[in-house]
Amino acid sequence: MKLCxxxxxxxYPFSETLGAFVDNQxxxxxxxYRTYLRECTDVDQNRVFDIANTLIPNDMTKFLEGGTYSMEAAKKAVEFSKETSPSNDYEKIIYSNDEIKIHAPIKNPPTIRDFLSFEEHFRNSLNASISVDDSKDGTVSLGGTVPKVWYERPIYYKTVASTIIGTEEECVWPSYSKVRDYELEFACVIGKRAENVTASEASNYIAGFLIYNDFTARDTQLSEMEGRLGPAKGKDFCTAMGPYLVTVDEIENVYNLSMTARVNGEVWSQGSTSTMYRTFEDIIEYVSQSEPLVPGDILGSGTVGRGCGLELGKFLKDGDIIELEVEGLGVLRNQIRVNERG
Known part of the structure; x- marks a missing residue:
């Protein structure tokens, strides 16, 4: 399923609902599911709303917490929608794209971890430099070679959930940054509690995948990371994800998907998920050591090789439209808007 x-x-009143993208609707x-319960089961009619809203709540994280029961209810809802009319005596079931606004599939994940899983991107970034101001001394570069520890264990940072946006939403760029960058990534979403699991069993804990863009204030990021911590303000202002949470059964091989980034319709980046140094299963094994992963947790892949402006030597401008496309996962589209006052 392509959940959204x-x-x-x-x-009115405004509310978000859990949906599925099926046959372009x-x-x-x-x-x-409520209509299915009314028309196709002998469930007490007074309990229909309680049952449906418990199994399929409006919040994706709570839905994932429902585990197999919620996922099976969603599948039944999709199957039933193909057999019934778009609306009935009770309520409307099916909407066209023009009738709805799509949001980030997961608004309040328990945690967000983003990894550094593509060696080419890491190497390229270490060799890149940018000007953070107009002075000669304002050029910043990470420098060096890929450290030994990167080959020994997954490296990641954590970011905030309060600045998540979905497709077709604006990325409001902070006034403290002048070097604006995108990151061509994808992510897995945890579907059930995982603690001390092995890589061989880790796939059973993945609910699905989505496109992920942790926009980067490159000047701020490189400057603050000279202090041996971060990223922080260089990342936390905005993370885009979506447009769907694509369940694992929809994808034959998640490690063989093409990845593309377009800016104003022009292709800037192309890559493949096949170039990940570590799989999400390896990552889950590492993170879950003596530390539980829970439903809704997001694990980002990190940027594919040549998947950002830092590697290409060019950056985003106010008004630019950035599209990330990952085969089978859809297109994540956002526009840059510079905030001159904050």
């Missing part, structure tokens, strides 16, 4: 979160345009999963 959407709201109906011009509806959007299915309201809870509404479809």
């Amino acid at each position: 979160s959407f709201s109906v345009k011009n509806s 959007f299915v309201d999963l809870a509404a479809s």
Whole structure:
């Protein structure tokens, strides 16, 4: 399934609902499941709303916490939507793209970890430099070679959930940064609690995958990381993800997907998930050591080789439209808007 979160345009009160993208339409999963319970089961009609809303809540993280029961209910809702009319005597089930606004599939993940899993990107970034101001001394570079520890264990940072945006939303760029960059990535989402699991069993804990873009204030990032910590303000202002959470059964081989970044329609970056140095299964094994991963946790792959402006020597401008596309996962589209006051 291609799971998503959407709201109906011009509806009041505003609310997001859990949906699925099916045959170029959007299915309201809870509404479809409620109608299924009414028409196809002998469930007490007074309990229909409670059952459906418990199994298919509006929040993706809570939905994932429902485990197999919630996932099976969603599948039944999708199947039923193909057999019934778009609306019925009870409520509307199916919406066209023009009728809805899609949001980030996961708004409040418990944690977000983003890894450094592509060796080419790391090497290129270490050799790149940028000007953080107009002075000669304002040039900053990480420098050096890939450290030994990178080959020994997964390296990652954590970021905040409060600045997540979805597709077709603006990335508001902070006034403290002048060097604006994108990151061509994808991510896995944890589907059930995982602690001390091995790589061989880790795939059982993945709910699905999505496209991930942790926009980077490159001047701020490189400057603050000279202090041996971070990134912090260089990353935390905005992370885009979506447009869907694509469940694992939809993808034949997640490690053989093409990746593309376009800026204003022009291809800037191309790569493949096949070039990851470590798999998500390896990453889950490492992170889950004496530390639980829980439903809704997001693990980013890191940037594919030549998947950002830092590696290419060119950056985003105010008004630019950046599209990230990963085969089978959709297209994540955002526009840059510079905030001159904050």
